[in-house]
Amino acid sequence: MEIPVYTLDAFTNLPFKGNPAAVCPLQHELNEELYQKISSEMNLSETAFIIKLNPSDDFTTGSRFRLRWFTPTTEVNLCGHATLATARVLFQYENNINSKLVFETRSGELCVTRYGDNCIMDFPLNPASPADPQEFRGVIKAAVGNLPVQEVYLSSKTKKLLIRLADSCEKSALRNLKVDPIALQRSESTGKVKGVIVTMIGSPHEQPEYDFYSRYFAPWFGIPEDPVTGSAHTVLGSYWAEKLGKQKLLAYQCSSRGGELELEVRDDGRINISGTTVTIMRGKIII
Structure with missing residues (x-):
């Protein structure tokens, strides 16, 4: 065959x-x-x-x-x-x-x-809800170490945990993040989390003017880091549309390979990803 x-x-x-x-x-x-x-x-x-x-x-x-x-x-x-x-x-x-x-x-x-x-x-839109950082402190520590965290959200449907770095962080902090996939997987065994999104707000002084940046880790599925993740943006799109008050967003996933996504959060509970x-x-x- x-x-x-x-x-x-x-x-x-x-x-x-x-x-x-x-x-x-x-x-x-x-x-x-x-x-x-x-x-x-x-x-x-x-x-x-x-x-x-x-x-x-x-x-x-x-x-x-x-x-x-x-x-x-x-x-x-x-x-x-x-x-x-x-x-x-x-x-x-x-x-x-x-x-x-x-x-x-x-x-x-x-x-x-x-x-x-x-x-x-x-695609379907997958909104996340605020989560207690203490409940997921092991995952947060394994993902971002001692970097300051502004908010933590959980998409229970997709089992993706969204960790937003503080706005005081430089993009280099996210880009240079070193995540041990074995330690990350061991940090969460309840089944509530199957993927970790680390994100931060974009800078208006950079070109292109991205609305936000992210990286995505899913060792629970055999993926230490996914370079550019459409499914993660069904969560990210919902989160950042609400935070920034806009429906059209330009996103950059800053893994070592990097990739750009155009998003449009729709009123019918879905998202266009281009x-x-x-x-x-x-x-x-x-x-």
Whole structure:
């Protein structure tokens, strides 16, 4: 059996930046073990599998597909950068004729619209609520050490803990943060937290004028640090839209690879996340 595979860097227009995702268009479902084995072999934060819903479907003319995402260790409910990469594969390499695609996923139907070289993803918004820093003091210590913390929020639905650094912090404090993934994972074993977002407000004196910065760590899913994370911005978008009083936001995830996301928080409880991709590899998996 041969399976086409593409590797794209998402949320960037530069190779070897952004967040790499593998994308595999499938003619039919695989067995569960094989999904995980392929994803472990690819060893990226996510591998996406596009599956035809009906045998008569065509990747060029079809507008609706099933989409699944796997980390090297498990299947996940939502992944932004691999969804972006999947849409770009369909538009760019399968020459899909539709301007909008619909993916059936574990997070419901997700729509992606082509907009030039960019894609706009229609995602659920995942608001977070204020959390007691004392309850999560071990996680906070493992994530940011002795850096001053302004607020802590928890998205119970996504199990993402948002730690906002004090506004007195320089961007370099976030960019230079060293997080031990083993210590972070050991700091939380109740199951309440499966990912940690560290964020801070943007600087009006820098260009581009980003509204906020972030980094994201998810060792509980086998991801020590995710370079650019669409799903984390379903939490971040809600938080910063309220704090800054604006619905359109420009975000930068300042991992070592780095990536830019355009956000629009909508009144219907959803969020538009926009970005572009760069293709790094095309090939076949031979089994």
